[in-house]
Amino acid sequence: MNAPTIALAARATTVRLTDLRKRYRVGDEWAEALKGVSLTAAAGEMVALTGPSGSGKSTLLNLAGLIDTQDAGTREIAGVAVDGLDDAALTRLRREQVGFIFQGFNLVPVMNVADNVEYPLLLLGRPPAERRQKVAEMLERTGLAGLGGRLPDGLSGGQRQRVAIARALVKSPSLVIADEPTANLDSHTAQQIVDLLRELSHERGAAVVVATHDERMSAHCDRVLRLADGELVTGELQ
Amino acid sequence: MKWILFAWKNVMRNKRRSLTAMLITAMGTAAVLIGGGFALFTYESLEEMTARDSGHVVLAAARGFDNDEDVPLQHGLSGAAALAAQYAAQPGVRAVAPRIQFSGLVSNGDKSTVFVGSGVDPAVDFRLRGPQLDFVAGEAPGPSDAVPEVVVGDELAKLMKAKLGASLTLLATTTEGNLNAVDVIVRGIVKTGVPDIDRRLVMTDIRAVQRLLLTDKVGSLAIYLKDTAQTAALAAQVKAAHPELAVRTWRDLAVFYQAVRALYNRIFGILGLIMVVIVAFAMSNTLGMAVVERTREIGTLRAIGTQPGEVVRNFVLEGVAIGTAGAAIGMLAAGLTTLGLIFAGLEMPPPPGRSTGYPLLLSFSAPLYLGATLVVVALAAAAAWFVSRRAAHKPITEALAHV
Numbered sequence A: 001m002n003a004p005t006i007a008l009a010a011r012a013t014t015v016r017l018t019d020l021r022k023r024y025r026v027g028d029e030w031a032e033a034l035k036g037v038s039l040t041a042a043a044g045e046m047v048a049l050t051g052p053s054g055s056g057k058s059t060l061l062n063l064a065g066l067i068d069t070q071d072a073g074t075r076e077i078a079g080v081a082v083d084g085l086d087d088a089a090l091t092r093l094r095r096e097q098v099g100f101i102f103q104g105f106n107l108v109p110v111m112n113v114a115d116n117v118e119y120p121l122l123l124l125g126r127p128p129a130e131r132r133q134k135v136a137e138m139l140e141r142t143g144l145a146g147l148g149g150r151l152p153d154g155l156s157g158g159q160r161q162r163v164a165i166a167r168a169l170v171k172s173p174s175l176v177i178a179d180e181p182t183a184n185l186d187s188h189t190a191q192q193i194v195d196l197l198r199e200l201s202h203e204r205g206a207a208v209v210v211a212t213h214d215e216r217m218s219a220h221c222d223r224v225l226r227l228a229d230g231e232l233v234t235g236e237l238q
Numbered sequence B: 001m002k003w004i005l006f007a008w009k010n011v012m013r014n015k016r017r018s019l020t021a022m023l024i025t026a027m028g029t030a031a032v033l034i035g036g037g038f039a040l041f042t043y044e045s046l047e048e049m050t051a052r053d054s055g056h057v058v059l060a061a062a063r064g065f066d067n068d069e070d071v072p073l074q075h076g077l078s079g080a081a082a083l084a085a086q087y088a089a090q091p092g093v094r095a096v097a098p099r100i101q102f103s104g105l106v107s108n109g110d111k112s113t114v115f116v117g118s119g120v121d122p123a124v125d126f127r128l129r130g131p132q133l134d135f136v137a138g139e140a141p142g143p144s145d146a147v148p149e150v151v152v153g154d155e156l157a158k159l160m161k162a163k164l165g166a167s168l169t170l171l172a173t174t175t176e177g178n179l180n181a182v183d184v185i186v187r188g189i190v191k192t193g194v195p196d197i198d199r200r201l202v203m204t205d206i207r208a209v210q211r212l213l214l215t216d217k218v219g220s221l222a223i224y225l226k227d228t229a230q231t232a233a234l235a236a237q238v239k240a241a242h243p244e245l246a247v248r249t250w251r252d253l254a255v256f257y258q259a260v261r262a263l264y265n266r267i268f269g270i271l272g273l274i275m276v277v278i279v280a281f282a283m284s285n286t287l288g289m290a291v292v293e294r295t296r297e298i299g300t301l302r303a304i305g306t307q308p309g310e311v312v313r314n315f316v317l318e319g320v321a322i323g324t325a326g327a328a329i330g331m332l333a334a335g336l337t338t339l340g341l342i343f344a345g346l347e348m349p350p351p352p353g354r355s356t357g358y359p360l361l362l363s364f365s366a367p368l369y370l371g372a373t374l375v376v377v378a379l380a381a382a383a384a385w386f387v388s389r390r391a392a393h394k395p396i397t398e399a400l401a402h403v
C-alpha cells in the first residue's frame, strides 16, 4: 500500500487555499471563524480536518467546496483561480469538479438510489448509456448492487452514506468535500464508510478534504490538520 | 423525460396538498368552462333568434331606419320587387323577405286597441321565423286576394275576444295622411314569449298592408343567409352596390342581444378573473410550502452543481404538472356537465320582459377549453417561478443549514 503515496508526490495540487480569512457578524460583534488558514491537497490525497466544534472546519470546507466566499485570501481548485468567478461559473465548476458528502446524507427522497447516483451525470448531460453504465459500476463498487430501485427512506444510515459517496464520486471529480460524514453512524459502520471513501478517492484520483472530530477516522487519512479557534495548529503527514 | 418524472414524484410527495391544489384548479377551470359555455350558448341562441327575427342583412331606403317619418312609409323603399329578386338569386341567400312595420287601431266592433302590425310575405316569412312563432292556434295566413287573413298575438286575441275565423277591422293612417280601414279574418294566434309584443302583434300579407296604406313601397327588405358568418360580407357588398340604400345587419338591430352580450361578458369576465386569482393563490400556496420544506434539498442540489435556473425549472415543471392535471379534471367535469344537461332537459326561468323560459344548455367550444387550459398552466408555471426563484438564489450554506 505504499504505491499510492509515492504516486501522490508526483500528482498535481488539486486544492490550494491560501491565507483564508472569514468572519461572521453575530449581533453587533464580528466572530472570526478563520484567521488566515492555508491548505493544499493533491489528487488522490485524503486530508482530515480535526478540531473542536466551532473551530472553523465547516467554514473552511464551504470555501474549499465553492459554496461560500472568504473575506480575504485566495483559492485555486483543479487549476482554476476561482475567486472573482460569478455564481454560474462556480456552479459549473462544482458540477464538474466537486463532490459533496454531508453529515445528514442529503439524498433526494423522491429519487431512488440509482437516480440519486445518476443525478450528477444528468446535470453534466452525459448520454443515457454512459449514465447507466457508470451508475451500475458505482453501485457495484459501493456495495449497493441490487439496491438501485430502493428509496433512501428504506435504507440504513450506512447504506445512505454509501449512496452519497457513490453520488459524489460517480462523475470522477477532482475534489470531494465531506463534512463529518460519519457523525451519524455507529463506529463500525463509520469505519467502513471511511475505508470506502479512501479507497474510491485514491482509485479515482480525487482529493478529499474531510472534517471530523473522530480520531479513529482521521487515523485513516493521509494527512491530518488540526484547527483551533480559526487557526491551524498542527499539520502532520502520516 | 427524467425531469418530468422527478417533478411528478415531487408532486406526489405530499399527495393531499397537491390534490387540493389540483381540485381547486379543476373547480376553477370547470367554473370558467361552464360559465363560458353558458354565455356562448346564450349568445348563439340569441344570435339565431335575432337573425331569424330581423334577417341577416336588412335594406331600406335612405333614412329608412331613422323612425322620423311624417307619414307612414315616407322613407319607404320603391322598386323592392326587383331588388328582392336580385338578391334572392344570389348563392348563399336563403330568402328575401319584404316587410312593412305599421300601426293603428284594431277593432272587433265593440272595442278597439292599438296594434303594432307587420306586413310580410306569408310564403316566406313564416317559414323563416320557424320555432320562434309559437302557434297557439291556427296557422299562417294565405295570400290576401279576397279578405286578408291575419295572425295575432295571444294577448291581443284575448283582448279582442277573437277566436279563429273571427272578423276584425284594422284602422291605419295612409301614406297620404288619411285614415283607411280593412276587414281581416283571424287565421292564427301566436305567442312570442314577450308579453308586450303578444298584446299588440298583428301579422298579415304585405300586399294587404300596401292596399291599406295606399302604397306600393315596402318598409324594408330582409335578406336571410344560409350561413350567419357571411353577414358582414353581404352587407359590404350591398353597400357597395347600392350606396343610396341604408343597410343594417342583424347585429346592428339586435339591441337585446348586444345588451345581454355586454352584461354576460362582464359577469363571466369577472368570474374568470376571480378564478385566475384563486388558482394563482392555491398554486403559490402549495408550491410555496413545498419550496420551504425543500430548502435544504435545494441547497444540496445547488452544492452539487445545479444552477438556480434549473432548480426553478424543476418547480415550474411541478406547477405545470399540477396545473395540467387540474385543468384536465376541470375539462372533464365541464364536458360531462355539458353532456349531462343535454339529457337533463332543464329549463331556465324566463328572462326579464319575457314569459317563456329557455333550455339550459352549454356550448362546447374548443378554443375556450384550449384557452382555459393554457391560462391555468401558465398561471401554475408563473406561480412556481415566483415562489421558487428566491429559494433558488439563496446562499447555499444558508439553504443547507435550513431545518
Ligand SMILES: Nc1ncnc2c1ncn2[C@@H]1O[C@H](COP(=O)(O)OP(=O)(O)O)[C@@H](O)[C@H]1O
Binding pocket: A024, A025, A026, A031, A032, A033, A051, A052, A053, A054, A055, A056, A057, A058, A059, A060
Ligand atoms: N452562519 C454563521 N453565522 C454566524 N456565525 C457562524 C456561522 N457559521 C459559523 N459561525 C461561527 O464560526 C465559527 C466556526 O464555525 P464552523 O466553521 O461551523 O465550525 P466547526 O465546523 O468546526 O464546528 C463558530 O464560532 C461559529 O459559531
Ligand SMILES: [Mg+2]
Binding pocket: A054, A057, A058, A059, A179
Ligand atoms: Mg461543522
